[in-house]
Amino acid sequence: MLNYFHLFNLPESFFVDEQAVRQAYQRLQAQHHPDRHIGYSPEEQHRALAMASDVNEGWRVLRSPVLRAGHLLALRGMDQGEVSLSPEFLMQQIAWREQLESSGQLRQLEALRAQLRHEMDHEARQFEQELARVDAPKARSAHAHLQFFHRLLQEIEQRVDHMDEES
Template identity: 40%
Template sequence: MAENYFALFELPQGFALDSSALEARWRQMAARVHPDRFATATPAERRVAMQWASTINEGYRVLKSPLLRARYLCEQAGFDLQTESNTRMDGAFLMRQMEWREALDDARASGDPDAFARLASEIHQARVHMEASVAELIDRERNFDVAAIKIREWMFIDKLSAEVQSASHELADRQH
């Protein structure tokens, strides 16, 4: 099997990625190991094809997602993100986390859909900025240590975004 997902899809290793090339290559590779092509194959051949299909699909899933791709690149460079044990983050980001949490609590308490929309927009902008920052750290600066910190922050942003979306949907459901 390929040494890494970039090699598997014959793409240059980096955060910046040609998503159309990734999708085209994935479709091509997935078609080669599709179960229908192995209907009359031996059990061993079917098993190998299924393993390849699993690897291809997992590689596609990881490379397609900017956050997962960033995590993967750090891990490939030998930097363990230690997402379960390392909570080190920038002090300013920690303050921003608290502000966002308070804004979410306020939006829930007020039941104001506009408050949720404003918070969701602010978090979206933070995510866009975080993605650009991580891209710079990985592709240009090759600073995986700092990128790992930013990726952990990005993970928080994505989790909070999902919470805001869920709370907003709950409010909309109660109003209907």
């Protein structure tokens, strides 16, 4: 498995310096762009194309907290196994979804978005701690929570965009 942190010369951590990720991406993209390898042998052109593809995928993964967390789990062999979510979290999911469905005003959506971002930040810190403790079940659970928050925040953004279009 390709380690995107190593490819980008970054420390393996959930919390990354976004500017360092961007700079590494730009450097790698300039270095391995297929257009820079015109006139080279077909093998070298193929390697450059494969590397450019890896760089693009690394950029996609390292920019996304959810994908980055999944990558860290996979690198440690912790991405296998069932994820059990607590009944409390499942009930809270239902409550947040109901709150989203009943939010008819922009300020309600913004308040829910702020609350969920706060919860996601807390869950990100929890993920980092469980990863450091090498507690695979808890790290996978935190990752599942991050996935939920990410999806719900995307739904909120879509509703906000839709409200903006209507006004």
